[in-house]
Amino acid sequence: MQTRYKKWLLWILGLGGGLFLLGLLLSWWLPVLFKDKLDNALRESVVxxxxxxxxxSYDGIDINIPLGNAEVRGVKLTPDSTVYRQLVQMKNAPNDLFDLQAARVQLRGISLWQLLFFKSLRMGGVLINRPVANIVHDPKDYNENKPRKSPYELISKLLNSIRIDKISLDNVDFTFEDRRDTSKEPQKSELKKLYLDVTGFVLDEESEKDTSRLFFSDDISLRAEGLELPSGNKQYIFKMAELSFSSKDSTLQVKxxxxxxxxxxxxxxxxxxxAADRLDLEFNDIKATQVDVKRFLMDRQLFAKRLDIDAGLIDVDKxxxxxxxxxxxxxxYPHQLLLKAKTKVGFEKVYLKSTRVRYGELNPKTDQRGAVYFDGTNGTITNLTNDSAWVKKNPRCRVNVNTRFMGTGKLNAYFVFNLASRAGDFSCGGKMSDFDMTKVNGVTKALAxxxxxxxxxSxxxxxxNANSVQSSINLQLQYDNLEVNVLKVDDETGRLKKRGFLSRVANNIVLNENNPREGRPIRVGEGEVLRAEDESFFNLIWHTIFVGIKDVVIGRGKK
Structure with a gap:
């Protein structure tokens, strides 16, 4: 009886030892086999x-068969310049040229069973560490209507499907060079710290038909830090501290x-x-919600239901x-610039909060800079777009704002821009009450x-009402106890000083001290302004309002 048990024990130990030895041999031989297969498959599929x-090319590949993990180090995907020139001559070159590398690519949870028996690549995750991507966008005319193979057609000879639970790109150094405009130097965009996560990636024959998925994925989210983008003008720099986006939430946020x-x-x-308009813009937070994700990622167009702009500065100086x-x-004008912009945008509603708007000029006659400014500006913009389909449906872009003129007077203003007008038609207006007129001295001293x-x-x-050529105004101004000093530049000191005689003439003869004057109707200011060639949008509005005020303050009857 004991002899029988010993035989069974020896048989079990022998079988276990044999399986263990076989496992050791397989753990040594299979990685080599799969490494060769993976190496050949990668190189062949890319070519x-x-x-x-x-x-x-890469520095090395490590494979862990039991866990289904693999790691590729020092990966580089490089274009062959000779082949590219040949493709250009044959009119078969692509619009984009890629030069990619990564310190490490880690593959987790690969199902060898699915790969071997069903030609399906299924894995839990892909982590790409410190990738560097350089992309040159040089569109070719012959590619516009050229039929292209779908992503599935490109892999179908090797695989039936690819399924990856999560793809992560960590700390990407991204450079995009745009060569669309051959008359100008290429425009470069750089993202030094980009983090990208793609979840639920499925590429098979059916996923190409699923319109609910974006780039064959359930969700794409990205975050970028320290963005510096081309401004289109060498006199400016365009920066963003952080940009984040989620296709699932359809939200884009910029800080x-x-x-x-x-x-x-x-x-x-x-x-x-x-004399050029110097534009200085700064915003703490911009958030777009209900973004048209496909237009944003595939066409680089920003269309959203709502845009929130918080705590900003708009400073124009001349x-x-x-x-x-x-x-x-x-x-x-602003709406004309918007319509000429290359990037297509569309927002049903824009909410502006806590923004300062300033327009200043330096007057050569006084050598001083005067400025009008509006603090704590809050408002809404409806139908802000340069898309022809949107403009055809609704050509009016309307702006309503509440602000404080020169930091004190409460002003309610509106603008209506005709986006369909070739003449730049727009209208604007405003209402203000209870304002101390001495607050405008910073402007009137320098400019008048x-x-x-x-x-x-009161x-x-x-x-x-205005267009590209002229403007007209109708203005009601009720005020009391107006008294001014006429100034001149002192030849010795260069400072402004009072002109006593002219000041007395102005106050006693020229100016109306009150409106309305006792026993007389309220004077209404009317006037027209022919726009000077170098007159900007803000300058024209200020000039037109000044003409209306002057008509009330100096005017006599209908003269």
Missing amino acids: NASDSLYQI KVLYKPLLSKNEFSRAAGY DKRYPADPSRKSYL KASVQSGRV KLDFNI
């Missing part, structure tokens, strides 16, 4: 899928947006050689010591060589 344009001039206000027009730009017939000694506005109501 075949790219018509020999690309080659893949700390800067569109900054590289030169100071005194140096900007000097470098240009003419140095009029310099002549007008000789190469420019006229300055475009006059200062307000006293005066209080009501201001104006409406302007």
Whole structure:
């Protein structure tokens, strides 16, 4: 009996030892086999899928058969310049050229059973560590209507399907060079810290037909830090501190947006050689919700139901010591600039919060800079777009704002832009009450060589209609106790000083101290302004309002 048990025990131990030895042999032989198969499959698939344009290389491959893990180190995907030139000559070159590398690519949870018996690549995750991507976008005319193979057609000879639970790109260094405009230098966009996660990736014959999936995935989310993008103008820099996006939530958020001039206000027009509008933009937070994800990722167009802009600065300044730009017939209005922009956008509603708007000029006659500004600006913009289909459906873009003029007077204003008008038609207006007129001295001293000694506005109501050529205004201004000083520049000191005689003439003869005057009807200001070629949008509005105010303050009856 004991002999029988010993035989069974020896048989079990022998079988176990044999299986253990076989496992050791397989653990040594299978990785080598699969490494060779994987190596051949990678190289062959890259060459075949790219018509020999690309080659893949790497420093090494490690495979863990029991866990289904693999790691590829020092991966590089490089284009063959000779093949690319040949493809260009044959009019068969792609629009985009890629140069990619990564320190490490880790594959987790690969199902060898699915791969061997069903030609299906199924894995739990892919982690790409510190990838560097350089992409050159140089579109070719012959590619516009050219039929292309689908992603599934490219893999179908080797695999029936690819399923990956999660793909992560960690700390991407991304450079995009745009060569669409051959008349200009290529525009470069750089993302130094980009993090990308793709979940639920499925590529098979059926997933191509699933319109609910984006790039064959359930969700694509990205976060980028320290973005520096081309501004389209060498005098500016365009930066974003952080950008985040989720296709599942259809939300795009940007923090700390800067569109900054590289030169100071005194140096900007000097470098240009003419009086140029210097634009300074800064916003703490911008958030787009219900984004059209496919248009954003596939067409690089931003369409959303809602856009929120929080805590911003819009500062426009002009140095009029310099002549007008000789190469420019006229300055475009904001809606005209929007319509000419290359990037298509569309927002049903834009909400502006806590923004400061400033317009300033440096007057060569006084050598001083005067500015009007609006603090704590809150408002809404409806139908902000440059898309022709949207414009055809609704050509009106309307802006409503509440703000504080010169930090004190509460102003309610509106703008209506006709997006379908070739003449740049727009209208605007505003209402303000209870305003101390001495608050405008910073503007009137520099730009009109006059200062307000006293005066209080009880009501201001104006409406302007304008186009690219001219503007007209109807203005009601009710005020009391207006007194001004006429100024001149002192030849010795260069400072402004009072002109006593002219000030007395202005207050006693020229100006109306009150409106309405006792026993007389309220005077209404009316006027027309022919737009100067170098007159910008903000300048024209300020100029037109000034003409209306002057008509009330100086006007006599219908003259």
